[in-house]
Structures are given as structure tokens and as C-alpha cells.
Amino acid sequence: MHVRSGVFCLDGPLAPEARFLMQDFRLATNRAIRAGLQAKVTSRNALSKLIYKDFREGHPGLYAKHLASAFAVAAGILKNHRRRMKGLKNGRTVRPPYVKRLMMKAVNQGYRLDRKEGVIDLPIRAGLHIKLRLVVSQYHRRYLDDESWSLGSLTLLPDRVIIAFRRVSLKPYAPKSILSLDTNERSLDGVFIKECTGVPLRAVFPDVAIIQQRHHDRRKKLQKKKANDRRITRALCKREGQREHDRVKYRLHHVANAIVSFANSQGSAIVLEDLRGIRYKKGKDLNRRLSMWPRRELHRIIEYKAEEKGIPIIKVDPRYSSKRCPICGSIHHSRMGTEFECECGWHLDRHINASINLLQTASSKGLVGGLRFDPGAFRHDAMRILYEPAMAARSEPNGMSGELEVVVL
């Protein structure tokens, strides 16, 4: 099941009744949290059993479905709180949680949405409904007009509305070709295999590492400059971090779009390395750990975009992928330059070679079905560029042009 949240701005000021509703909802949630803490229960059902009757009388103005939703919100907060308490050592405690901001959440049967007009009908209590008019952009239209996206919960905030759209995942198709990708700090490098021949390809994103470095330096400078005021330093660094995050994410989306639309147009499965197993020693290599984030994020984006289109994703253990010769199988422990060279005569770009190894691992585990590939049939000549930063500057809405660029190595 996919869930995407659509954030909508409100067209016009919020009705005072909606504000009262949010206040009542927040109050009910906070009371439920307190009751849950006292009775040591964290599940929604337990909360409901415990306090529903009392609350029904205490909040006569709150629609029953909204009250149940307040219990669900409280249960979520209680669960988080319990998890945090577990992580604490030496008798340290944290303050009991509560909802501070004005909000309310409605379950999918607790509101109605006119998908065409972009108007929400929100019941407050029997006989009293309010209408919320949403600002609908073209991006929102993709979800509103497509009935395969069903409606999930609705979150109302003083200035915006968040609607969860849900859709059952497509069943992955049977691949006709394979795209195997090795993920590096500045590029995805791989091979595209169709009808037993392989072509090298690459998506480059050098700007991601550059942005990270620049923000890293800037944060260091801020920390030095405002060393006498930690509160300001923290606030400034947080803002820096958010901006960095947004800028990196924007670029990763472009890269992922290029990969996914190429795979989709070719009916490919995508092979990626499983990055979860990669761990660094505590505190030792902080910079390297941070630089892993964009790679994991890129995988996450590629995976969900692929899932939406029914593209099969195959994750494999990357062990030895950069050290093994795909022809004779010998393992080379010494670090090489940009080229992987073996005594058996095989030589290839180091990263592309790693992607062939990933594919071989997937194939040996039977994960790619009947598709076969012999590294000997690999063409060394041309490199396809699936993505480069200049493409983002062009006007293609999804960062992909119809014609792929071919660069001769």
C-alpha cells in the first residue's frame, strides 16, 4: 500500500467553528494522553474502552468519529513516549507528552471531499458541518483526478490541510531487461542488459556532494562565530540543515525520475545494492556516515517511484562487488584507480565493474528470473548518460528527454 500526503493551503480564512473543533480535539487528545499514562495503556482500543464513556459526556460537541481519532492520535503519542522512556538510562525521565499545536485529525469516514471542486465537508457535530475550500495545484490534480488513489486520514491545521492518499501497490511486471546500478557518492554507475548484450550507463550528480560540503563548512563557521551563544548556533545550524536537505532532495528526485522512467520505458527490473548492512564504528567516521544519507535517500526515492509503476526492484548484498573479477571470480584486495584490472585480462571502469558484480549476485540467487548475461558480451565502447545536472535545467517536467545522450568513452 502506498501512502502519499498532499498538503493543501486553505482558500480563505478558517471558520471560527473549525478553530473550536481543533481546540476541542486537542483537549480531548491531551486528556486521553494523561489517562493513558495513568492507566499505563498505549493502544487505541484500550484507551477507548477506558475513557470513551466519560469523554462522550465531557465533549458533547465532538463528533464521535473525531473522538475515536483523538484516541488514535493519543495512542501514537503514548507509544512514542514509551519508546523514548525505554531508551533512557540511569533513572532519567522525560516530561509527559502533550499536543501543543492546534490540530485535529479525521479518519477517512470522518469527512467528505469533493475531488472535483476541492472542497472538504467536515462534520463538527450532528447537524453542523463546515466547508473548507482548498487551493488546488496541478500537482494535487494528479491525485484528486485519479480515482485509484483513495482517501485516507485528514489532518487540519490552522493554515493548511494534509490529506493522505492511498493506493494498492501494483504487482511488479515480468522484466524484459535489467538495469543494474552501483551507487556512489557522485554517481550511479551501471549496466543496462537487453537481449544478452550490456551497455554501460551512468547518472551523475556531483552537485549533491558539493552542496553537502558547502553546508558542512558553513555550519562549522557558524559554530565558531557564534560559539558564545549555543541557542543561536543551534537555530542557525538547524536552518542550514533544512536548506541543505531540501536542495539535496530536489536533485535526488531528478536523478530518480530519470532512472525510473528509463527502466519503465524498457520494461526493466532495477538491481541495487542493499545499503542497510553498511555500518560505521560509533563516532569514528561521522563525515562518511553523513555522506551515506543521500545514497540511502536516493534508493528510497527510486524504490517508491518504481513501486508505483510496477518496476521490480532487486536488492543485493554488495560484499566484494568492488573487488571481484566477474570473469574469473578472483578477488583483488588492493584498491585500484578508476579502472578495475585483472590478471585474466578483464579490465573495466571500477564502478561499472561493481554493477556487473551486483547483477551476478542477483542472478546467482535466481532473483532476475530467466534473464541471462555473459560479461563477455559487454560493449566497452559507448556510455549512456541517463542523467546529468544540466538536464535538470532543461524544461522536461520529469527530467528525462526522449533521446538519450551517448558519449563515447
Ligand SMILES: [Zn+2]
Ligand atoms: Zn579475472
